[in-house]
Amino acid sequence: MNTVQIKRAIVDKNAPSYALTRRTLAGLPGIPVYPSGPDIDPLAGHTGKETLYLQHYRGDFLKPCPGTREYICCGYQILNLAANCPLDCTYCILQSYFINQPWLRVFVNLEEQLPNVLRAIDGQPDRIFRVGTGEFTDSLALDPITRWSDMLLPRFSRRSNAILELKTKTTRISRVVASGFRDRIVLSWSLNGPRIAASEEKGAASIRDRVEAARQCQSEGFTLGFHFDPLIPYPDWRDDYARTIELLDRKIDPRGIIWISMGSFRFMPDLKPIIRRRHPKSGVLNGEFIVGLDGKMRYFKPIRIELYHFMRRLLETWYPDLGLYLCMESDEVWLSSMGWSPKTSSGLRKYLDQRVVTFFG
Amino acid sequence: MIIHHKMAEMTPRQVAIVDIDESPGPYCMSFGFNLDTLIQSIRHIGLANPPILKSDPGGLTVVAGYRRIMALKALGAGAVPCRIISGHEIPPLECLLLNLYDNLSTRRLNDMEKGMALNRLDTWLPRHEIVNRYMPLLGLRPNEKGLLFFHELEKDFDVKVKTFVAEGGLSWRAVTMLSDMDAASRASLATLISYLRFNINQQIQLIDILIDLSLIEGKPIPHILSELALDNRYDGKNTNRPQQAKAVLNRLRMRRNPALVTAETRFRSMVAHLNLPEGIRIDAPAFFEGEYYRLEILFREGEDLKSRLEDLLQTGKLAQLKNPWDETVR
Numbered sequence: 308m309n310t311v312q313i314k315r316a317i318v319d320k321n322a323p324s325y326a327l328t329r330r331t332l333a334g335l336p337g338i339p340v341y342p343s344g345p346d347i348d349p350l351a352g353h354t355g356k357e358t359l360y361l362q363h364y365r366g367d368f369l370k371p372c373p374g375t376r377e378y379i380c381c382g383y384q385i386l387n388l389a390a391n392c393p394l395d396c397t398y399c400i401l402q403s404y405f406i407n408q409p410w411l412r413v414f415v416n417l418e419e420q421l422p423n424v425l426r427a428i429d430g431q432p433d434r435i436f437r438v439g440t441g442e443f444t445d446s447l448a449l450d451p452i453t454r455w456s457d458m459l460l461p462r463f464s465r466r467s468n469a470i471l472e473l474k475t476k477t478t479r480i481s482r483v484v485a486s487g488f489r490d491r492i493v494l495s496w497s498l499n500g501p502r503i504a505a506s507e508e509k510g511a512a513s514i515r516d517r518v519e520a521a522r523q524c525q526s527e528g529f530t531l532g533f534h535f536d537p538l539i540p541y542p543d544w545r546d547d548y549a550r551t552i553e554l555l556d557r558k559i560d561p562r563g564i565i566w567i568s569m570g571s572f573r574f575m576p577d578l579k580p581i582i583r584r585r586h587p588k589s590g591v592l593n594g595e596f597i598v599g600l601d602g603k604m605r606y607f608k609p610i611r612i613e614l615y616h617f618m619r620r621l622l623e624t625w626y627p628d629l630g631l632y633l634c635m636e637s638d639e640v641w642l643s644s645m646g647w648s649p650k651t652s653s654g655l656r657k658y659l660d661q662r663v664v665t666f667f668g
Numbered sequence: 669m670i671i672h673h674k675m676a677e678m679t680p681r682q683v684a685i686v687d688i689d690e691s692p693g694p695y696c697m698s699f700g701f702n703l704d705t706l707i708q709s710i711r712h713i714g715l716a717n718p719p720i721l722k723s724d725p726g727g728l729t730v731v732a733g734y735r736r737i738m739a740l741k742a743l744g745a746g747a748v749p750c751r752i753i754s755g756h757e758i759p760p761l762e763c764l765l766l767n768l769y770d771n772l773s774t775r776r777l778n779d780m781e782k783g784m785a786l787n788r789l790d791t792w793l794p795r796h797e798i799v800n801r802y803m804p805l806l807g808l809r810p811n812e813k814g815l816l817f818f819h820e821l822e823k824d825f826d827v828k829v830k831t832f833v834a835e836g837g838l839s840w841r842a843v844t845m846l847s848d849m850d851a852a853s854r855a856s857l858a859t860l861i862s863y864l865r866f867n868i869n870q871q872i873q874l875i876d877i878l879i880d881l882s883l884i885e886g887k888p889i890p891h892i893l894s895e896l897a898l899d900n901r902y903d904g905k906n907t908n909r910p911q912q913a914k915a916v917l918n919r920l921r922m923r924r925n926p927a928l929v930t931a932e933t934r935f936r937s938m939v940a941h942l943n944l945p946e947g948i949r950i951d952a953p954a955f956f957e958g959e960y961y962r963l964e965i966l967f968r969e970g971e972d973l974k975s976r977l978e979d980l981l982q983t984g985k986l987a988q989l990k991n992p993w994d995e996t997v998r
Contacts, residue, residue, distance in 0.1 A: 583879070593884045595925045597955035607928045608956055609993035639959045 312393075313452075314357040316340045317410070321363035325415040327453065328361045334452035335359070355409040356393055359452075364414035369424045372442060377600035378635040379649060381568075382656035384436050386424065386471070388455055389413045389444040394476055395509040397589035398537055401443065403578040411444075413453055425462060428469045435660040438463070441474025441495070448477050460488040470663050472532060476511035478520040484527050491667050493565055494524045495532035498555075500547030503539050507591055514551050522558040530666055531563055536570035536634055538614045540594055540606070545617055552621045561626030565666045566659060569615050570634035573605040600637075608640060615644035630662045680718040680749040685741050688721065688728050688748070694760065695722075695767045696734040697777065697784040700834030706739040715740065719748060722763060724755040731763045732770045761792040772805070779843075780834035782806040783818030790819070809840065813847035820851065825858060832862030842871040845879075853882070853889035860893060864913040877920045884924075896920070927993065931956060934992035942989065945979040950989070961989075 315338055322328045332340060343360070368387050374380025390405050390412040428436045440446045440455070450456050456473070460483065463471035472493040473483065483494065496517045499507075504514045512520070521531055533555070535548070555561075572591060576598075582589055596604040605611065615633060622629055632655060633641055641648035649655040692698055719733020730737060731753070740748050768785055771777060777785065785806065789798050799810045808814065821833060832838060838861065846854045857878065861871055882889045896919060907915065922929045932952075939950050947966035953959070965980075967973040980986070 583883075587883075590884075592880065595927050597925075597928060597957055599957055605957075607925070607931075609931070609991075610927060637959060 312357055313359045313411070314338060316359045316361060317343050319343050319360065319362045319415075322361045322415045325361075325363075325418070327413070327415040327418060327458075331359070331361060331413060331415070331453050334454075355391065356395060356411060358410040360410040360412045361415050362412050363416050364412075364420075368414070368417065368420045369427060369438070374635060374652065375601035375603075378637055379633070379641065379655050380635060380652040381632065381659055382437070382652060383442075384438045385442045386438050386440045386459075387414065387443060388417055388440050388453075389449065392444045393448045394445055394511050396476075396511065397507045397509070397582055397586040398539070398572055398574070398591045400574055400578060402581045402585065403575055405443075406581070411449070413449065417455075418458060421458070421462065425466070428466060432468050434468060435663050436466075436469035437472065437659060437663065438469055439472040439474055439495075441472070441497075445475050445477060446473035447475040447479040447483070450479050450482050454482060456483045456486060460486045460492055464488040464490045464492060466491060470667060474532075474534065476508060476517060478512045478516050480520050480524055483529075484524060489528045489530075492529060493532045494521070494529045495534055496521050497534045497536065498551055499535065499537075499539070500544060501550055502541075502543075502547050507539070507586075507589060515554065518551075518554050518558050525559060525563050530565050531559065532565050533567045534570075534634075535618060536568055537572035537591075538569060538618065539572050539591055540610060540614055541590060544614075548618060549621060552618075552625060556625050561629060564626075564629050565662050566630035566632060567622060568632050568634050569618055570636075571606050571611045571614055573599065573603045573635065575603055579604070601635075611636070612640055612644045615640070619645055630659070632659065678751040678753070680751050682747040683721065683728065683750045683752070684747050685737065685745065688730065688737060688750075689726075692734055692784075693729045694788060695729070695731050695763045697767065697771065697781045697788065698734050699780040699784060700778060700831050701735055703735065703739045703742055706735055707742055710736070710739055710743060715749060719750045720766065721750045721752045722755055722758065723752050728752070732767045764788050764792065777806065778834040779836060779838065780821070780830050782808060783821050783833070786815055786818050787822050790815070809844075811844065811847070814840075814843055817843055817847040817854070820854070821858075824851075824855065829858050829862040832865065837862060837865060839868040839871055842868070842875060845872070845875045849879075849889070853878075856890040856893050860916075864909050864916065866913045866917075870913055870917055874917060874920065877917075877924045880924055881920065928955065931992040938989055938992060942983055942985050944983060945976060947976060948980055956991070956993075 313335055316332060316335060318328060318332075318340060320343060364387070366387065370385050370387060372380065372383040372385055374382075390408055391401055391410065392399065393411055428438075440459070447456075459471055463469055470491045470493055472495050474495040474497060476497050480494070483492075498504075498514060498517065501514045504511060504517075511517075521533075525531055538548070572594070579592060582592055595607045595610060597607050599605040606614070615636075619631060622631060631645065632649075633645065638648045638650055649658050715736060717733070717736070719736050720731040721728045722731050728750075733750070737748055768789075771781075771785075786798055786802060789802055793802075795812065795815070799812050799815055803810045803815065821830065838858070842861070846857060849857070857875060860866075861874065866874055878889050878892060881887070881892055885892070896916060918929075935952050935956075942950070944950065949964045951962045951964065953961065965973065965976055967976050
């Protein structure tokens with residue numbers, strides 16, 4: 308699998324002095340490197356995933372997940388390392404989210420800003436920070452080049468009120484496995500049915516390879532998480548998702564799973580024409596979508612309930628204490644599909660924080 | 669512009685209407701216009717601004733003032749005072765621009781006329797200039813596909829579609845969506861939209877659903893539309909066009925979103941079976957996404973409200989009202 312095919316790098320005018328810039332460019336020997344300038348049009352051509360932009364980022368590195376009030380949100384915190392993703396999943400919301408910010412963007416002042424992030428975490432010792440890097444990029448796809456894990460694992464492993472979750476669809480685990488840090492680190496894989504993975508998750512590892520990578524990490528002492536998101540119904544979806552869960556059953560010890568989330572495909576309406584244009588053969592738009600309370604398109608409620616109920620039944624048959632939760636769903640859908648509800652975003656945060664305490668103390 | 673200097677030197681002279689080519693010709697961009705106001709104006713104050721004609725070996729072609737000439741003809745005039753330029757003096761592009769700016773200074777072109785203007789400019793100017801300069805000048809978003817669609821409209825579509833466009837019936841969003849389709853789909857959809865006169869929201873829905881269905885079912889859009897026509901649902905004798913348009917949309921919605929439309933139908937049926945007292949209604953949240961249904965009671969004063977609530981509670985079937993999908997899920 309070759310998930311990253313970077314063919315050129317562009318270096319922001321403030322970026323050359325950073326160690327992360329030098330390290331990243333050293334990881335890409337032989338590619339042309341250009342300084343950013345007015346003659347480089349970020350929107351020209353179709354080289355978005357082949358161009359790495361090393362950028363000094365001026366925004367906040369730690370941000371709450373952009374959940375909406377209308378649905379129950381888990382209260383995740385995003386550590387903002389990069390924008391855009393070398394994988395090319397047809398359903399990816401980043402296609403519209405970062406439409407005016409193309410290229411793979413790596414924020415090279417991370418090391419400089421990380422102390423501020425950690426100070427913010429340490430400043431609230433009674434609060435548990437569930438921090439992830441996989442919201443605006445894949446956590447591990449660029450790790451062999453950027454070596455983010457070298458920087459992050461030791462720092463988060465030492466915190467008493469935080470965990471770091473690295474979420475991926477790749478098998479790029481060599482650096483995290485080689486590190487000596489296991490405490491308060493969660494390695495997570497986004498999973499789907501094998502058919503969706505093959506047809507809609509371009510550049511990602513197969514489900515078999517992802518689960519095998521998870522098995523290796525578990526055998527190396529890591530706590531695991533899984534995310535069935537986006538669940539996508541299509542003819543035979545039940546059989547396909549059951550195959551993935553059977554694979555988990557064969558390879559993974561469920562007692563080492565801190566949580567498994569489920570979410571169904573949802574997107575802002577402006578993503579639809581982008582998917583139609585960029586992925587004309589994709590089937591992800593074929594379902595019955597309605598406009599949700601937050602303005603996003605999502606499956607008609609009984610379809611979502613059916614998806615979650617089916618998955619929950621299989622997963623709980625495998626192991627009854629997997630930390631199952633729904634991503635951005637209503638109290639009604641929770642009750643109908645999961646048999647219980649955290650009622651509010653605060654309730655879900657407490658449930659997941661308790662999982663952290665149970666696993667890491 | 670050369671023409672500007674030439675015209676300043678010209679004195680209008682009377683030209684017999686029969687000597688003027690009656691077609692709009694290569695410079696005029698008039699379509700679907702109503703002459704009544706212009707006729708009234710000429711009747712009251714006469715012709716304030718003489719038309720401009722171009723004299724070619726083939727005859728006299730209208731450069732500007734086509735509608736004025738048509739109005740004078742309708743008034744029974746035998747001759748029109750015109751300024752005449754000779755063909756070899758003025759390049760065609762200048763004639764075209766004269767007409768365009770003359771029109772823009774006095775009226776708003778309808779969408780069909782904008783298309784005509786763009787098509788004529790396309791003969792003389794590079795496409796990027798038309799897209800970036802003239803489309804915005806006409807109040808259109810610069811979009812090459814949109815430009816090509818206007819080409820087709822004038823060249824390939826019948827008067828009914830053109831008239832619908834001229835009346836502002838086709839939204840720009842719909843034009844953009846149609847522009848992304850193959851020519852056969854575009855033609856069949858534009859014809860259907862103009863025939864049943866879908867409103868702007870319906871146009872977007874219709875096109876969106878048909879694109880989805882075409883991809884999901886692997887059938888070309890004209891094929892799906894022909895299946896609808898075979899059903900004979902939108903050509904019924906007893907319904908008017910808005911009703912037919914709604915019926916077409918409903919049939920397509922059912923095909924695209926069967927679970928949602930079935931739930932909506934079942935909900936309406938469940939509510940109907942409650943036999944709610946007059947002045948009381950129950951509505952579902954949009955797409956059933958919200959958690960709560962809405963009960964609405966019309967009443968005059970407290971006693972009336974009490975009485976209506978008692979009537980409502982007498983409706984023994986209230987507890988039968990359930991989510992309309994409960995029996996179908998799982």
